[in-house]
Amino acid sequence: MSPGTRERWLRSACLAPAMAVFGAFWLLPMAWLAVLPAQQGWATYAAVLTQPRYLSSLLQTTALSLAVTAATLLVGSLVGLFLGRTRFPGRALLLSLLTLPMSFPGVVVGFFVIMAGGRQGAFALLSQWLGWSRWSFAYGLTGLFLAYLYFSLPRTIGQFAAASQALDGGLEDAARMLGARPWQVARDVWLPALTPTAVACGAIVFATAMGAFGTAFTLSSRFEVLPISIYNEFTNYANFPLAASLSLALGLMTWLVLFACRQPGDKAALA
Structure with a gap:
């Protein structure tokens, strides 16, 4: 041989x-x-479009995931840039605490939101003590948004902190010597260098939010997302063909949005 x-x-x-x-x-x-x-039947493949309940669930899930992705990138980039470029006592401890939520499953994150904004949570007790009615926000859109944001921020902050440490300081110094203002340095130096990190983090956050189940299962009593619809069809009704159809729709929508969002990042990287 x-x-x-x-x-x-x-x-x-x-x-x-x-x-x-x-x-x-x-x-x-x-x-x-x-x-x-x-x-x-072949019509089952289009159930997510032909049945208003599932179409509404898909659109709500997509809109929530996009909102969480935008908020996560905004907050995570600002905090990550600050932590990556600033040295102060306790910085390492703060970074480790910020990444702690990464070790929690979605159910625990949902439980945290319930303890803060549930019917017996801290905000409800505070509003009652102030003489108002009990204020609860955990079991709907607000609770899901905050839980997803809490779950996604640690990864984004860590990625932006690492990326900001790798920025070329010489480019910033050159831009300042040429008279660039701080916002121009951010636009012309920081933004191109951090775009790949933003695209990667945004893709992970969006895909995670679209498919999140544990947190949604804990908090979505007033706001149905598609993973809960799939769970109900699969577990409660044993409707496997419809559950499979909804799963395909969820995966296809996630892929389409990720593909569309990645195009500007790819063009910026090539430029």
């Missing part, structure tokens, strides 16, 4: 376990998910 043949056999042997795992745990389930709705 020639050396080239042995090398090809070795590569095939190394690749075979990965391909087996890929086929068994991704390709086969995805193929079954794609054909399952046909058991109830």
Whole structure:
């Protein structure tokens, strides 16, 4: 056997376990998910568009995820830039505390929001003590937004802090020597350098918010998102074809939005 043949056999042997795992745990389930709705007829594939309840759930989920992504990028970039470019006592401890929520599952994050804004939470007790009615915001859009934001910020802050430390200080000094104002330095130096980080963080935050289940399961009694609709069809009603159709719609919407949002970032990177 020639050396080239042995090398090809070795590569095939190394690749075979990965391909087996890929086929068994991704390709086969995805193929079954794609054909399952046909058991109830081809119209099942369009259920998310033809049934107002599921269309509303999909649009609400997408709008919430976009809002969370925008807020996370805004807050996370500002905090990350400050922490990445500023040295002060306790900075390392503060960074570690900010990343602590990454260790919590979605259910625990939802529980935190309930303790703050639930019917027996801190805000409800405070509003009652002030003589008003109990104020509760945990079980609807506001609660979900805050929970998703709380869950997503640590990753974004850490990424922007690391990216800001890698900024080329020489470019900033040159821009200032040429008379650039602070906002011009931010536009011409910071923004191009941080765009790839923003695109990557935004993609992760959006995809996570679209598919979040634990937090939504805890807080979405007044605001239905598509993962909860899928859970209900799959678990409570055993309607597997419709659950598969909604899953495909969720995945397709997530991919389309990520693809559309990534185009400006790719063009900026090429420029």
